[in-house]
Amino acid sequence: MVIWLFSHKWRVSLLMSKLEEFHSMFYPRSVAVVGVSTNPQGWGGHAFIRRLKKVGFPGDIYAVNPKATNEVHGVKAYPSVKDIPVRPDMVIVSVPARRVPEVLEDCIAAGVKNVHIFSSGFSETQEEEGRQLEARIVEIIKRGNLRVVGPNCMGLYVPASKFTAWGAPPKGVGNMAFISQSGGHGEILSRYAQELGIYFSKIISFGNARGLQALDFLEYLAEDPDTGIIGMYLEGMSDGNRFTRLVKEINRTKPVIIWKGGLTESGARAAASHTASMAGEARIWDAFFAQTGAIRVNSLEEMADVALLFLHLKPFRGRRVLLLGGGGGNAVAMADICSRDGLTVPTLAEDTRRQLAEFIPLAGNSIRNPLDVWLVQHNLEMFRRCIEIAAADPAIDLIIADRYPHDDDMDDDGPPNFAEQSQRVDEFIVEFAKNNPFGKPLVVAVNAPTNDPNGVKAAAELRLKFALAGVPAYPSQASATRALSRFIGYHEFLAKTQEAAEPTLASCCRS
Template sequence: MIHPLHTLFHPKSIAVIGASEVPGKAAERRTRSLIQGGYEGQIYLINPKRDRLFDRKAYPSVLDIGNAIDLAMIVIAPKFIPQAVADSVKMGAKGIVIITAGLGETGEDGKKIEAEVLKIADEGGAKIIGPNCSGLFSGSARMNLLGIPPIKKGPLAIIAQSGNIIDSLTHYAEMRGMGLSAIISVGNAIGVKFHEYIEYLSQDDDTKVIMMYMEGINEGSQLVQVARRVSTKKPIIILKVGRSKAGMRAAASHTGSLAADDAIVNAAFKQAGIIRVSNVDEMFDVATCFANLPLPKGKNVAILSEGGGDNSVAADNAEVQGLEVPVLPS
């Protein structure tokens, strides 16, 4: 059975609403990365002020395309977003990626726009990614809506509430020669939720390890339920911020997320088989290990080192993390 999110990662056509050629603009970077990334489907560039963009025909409205679309990416001012979503739904869009920031994370006016957008999308059967997000990447579809240089296809997937965390992880991947199967910038996550992405990636043959950066958890029980099932087959590694008061304030101002009690988060993650890490470096190291090594069958580990001190440090850390270092037979 095809997963409901499949079309978002394998669209046959994409409309870029707010497409631009102005260097450095969010719309220009993402339009360019989509075109240069090798995406083979139909690309429709929408800009009422231009007849052509990137040597391609441009349309004043998505309604003027004349063909149905699978996915729309919206990079326009907040007040115009509801109409753009409504037009995209009319043209058959199953997925809508909203890059624009300045919505729910800024206050009540932005939350009202988000509620209107979500209502329109739900009634039209479309999935919303974002708003306030960096975009989407699918290795198998060669679709790069992130506005960053070409990305090598590989076994690691990223789900993140932060564009700069995605930038860091893609940089590490390039430096270490690792590839990525999917990158999802969830932003304010008013539509598709974390557990839905995990569920989709669990069925994705290209994904071996799932990395996540979270600022808030709004669907705790569903996340735990899905992660418990998926983590036995594919490791889930999460960097969850909001451990401190300062971190909670930062998360709230960034994506409008409310951070949960950290002790509860730890207990829930442990119950679900989720591996929690403290920083981006640790997350990528752990993900790389899981991608290149088979999943262990138990808790027993052997430590090999050239010095006694290193052995002692490793042994302490192993037991702290719940592993066992048995005495080997002589």
């Protein structure tokens, strides 16, 4: 036990030094962009500078262009990195692949340590020329002791330091980090997640990873005080044993959500041409998830779905669901979906059903669970009474409320203030989710009743309304139950791990 404590302190000391080592990468005071075209419509280096200026990056920005004599796009330009009078904290390289070795040599000569290689055209091309170029830059990186992100990647996205030269403009600073082998996935998630109120501490696009590895960034985020949730998109992994140990340890305190790409033959082939990754067999990754307890997802949308629960819900372990919706066929479908995802839909207690029957007619409704109670969906007082009685049932652990967007034109037979009543119920759901006296979590499934663009838009807007109010909301019952099952499974895994460790710890203490 003494040995374990010593090794733990030693590891923490190393990680603290990594926090210090990487600080100037994530919080640079100056950035130089190499490969800035004088064409105002140019892509690459110019786009990085334009974005940094747009978001108000507070540090100094320098452009590197051998043909520039004064300024490029409003920033001071120099022929090479060596000619910049100060040493930049970060250099972004956006030049043709054949010129990258020269730029790296200039960085070494200038004393630069942090480099992001945006350029592509290396081993991911699966051509001999690209492989040789990559081998050459690896040699330079090692010789110069450079901290390199890439090549073939978008680099770092840090809202707190306004070092966001790509991705969606930050709407805020949050506690979710995302490590991605794909820059495109980082771009998409930065937009999609922020719309749901999920804000980032860091996004790291690392591409071919011929300098810093995904594991280096994972170690950094493990101790990063600004990060509480870690998402990952991976196509391959070079050190499986180290990765497994690291994820298993981090996952105890910070949930790790992983989308593993390239598990099919076609996907593995695509991964090889995307980032030169060896994807690995599905059965190996099955074992990895079973050993580490990391949360497995299969899309960016699923990653955001799970992250919403970690942001807004407290841990719970029960799987018994109260389904509150309307429509007999819909109720059957909801129950089937829950069962497929390992959630149970228990029949409500006889006393609960008796209380509900006092004001909900049995004709056209069902009060057993699922609650097929279309009658109460747009009546605040009846809805309040219904959910408070049902949520109090001891057989219930959590609640899924099925909601639809409504306006006064959607039901010709409804009251004239149909939309207003629905809105009042929605507002109550938000309040109940946050402050219900039973402490039972509630999530919302928002269904679009039509494929009409206006109906789809209304459903999306209602979902955002719930999510931005702090209530996890989903575009379907299936996505809600899938996310809940993974969230519950994570906490079940932690509980089992802790229970298994307690006898060992007690035995160790006795000895």
